[in-house]
Amino acid sequence: MLLIGRNVNKEAYLENEYWITVSKIKNPTTRLNKRKILLIRLSYLTQYAEAIGVYFIIYDFFRTKEQQKSRYAKGRTEPGRIVTNVNGITARSKHQDWHAFDILILGPQNRSRWGAAAGYQVLGEFWESLQGIWGGRWYIEGKTKFNDVYHFQA
Numbered sequence: 001m002l003l004i005g006r007n008v009n010k011e012a013y014l015e016n017e018y019w020i021t022v023s024k025i026k027n028p029t030t031r032l033n034k035r036k037i038l039l040i041r042l043s044y045l046t047q048y049a050e051a052i053g054v055y056f057i058i059y060d061f062f063r064t065k066e067q068q069k070s071r072y073a074k075g076r077t078e079p080g081r082i083v084t085n086v087n088g089i090t091a092r093s094k095h096q097d098w099h100a101f102d103i104l105i106l107g108p109q110n111r112s113r114w115g116a117a118a119g120y121q122v123l124g125e126f127w128e129s130l131q132g133i134w135g136g137r138w139y140i141e142g143k144t145k146f147n148d149v150y151h152f153q154a
């Protein structure tokens, strides 16, 4: 089961639907191929999650440069905790190229399960078994200070 989060950028979502249609009739470029691979893996991830009784929404997929810049400001020039190491300008986020999405696992009564809920690792390891990159691995390996278990990347 796949629910699309309320704050998913609708224009970007439509652009993606457009791309799926176009890719059927044209040879996709390498960049588009990566998007396609991400979506194919996502379909496997949703099937797997449903099979093991884990439910999630995608709360963040495509980001504009401005959206990435404002995330980078969090915990630096704006209040809050640091949530990204990529400023969106000199370093592009994978979200700016449709090469990553962030999920939020839902518990009973669709309550959000933030943090290191067990489901993230289970889904993350499944994602890695599909050759995808899972954000939680960076923390486990000491590469990031924040645990980005929500992040699934092509």
Ligand SMILES: [Zn+2]
Pocket (backbone or CB within 6 Å): 095, 100, 101, 102, 150, 151, 152
């Ligand atoms: Zn992410």
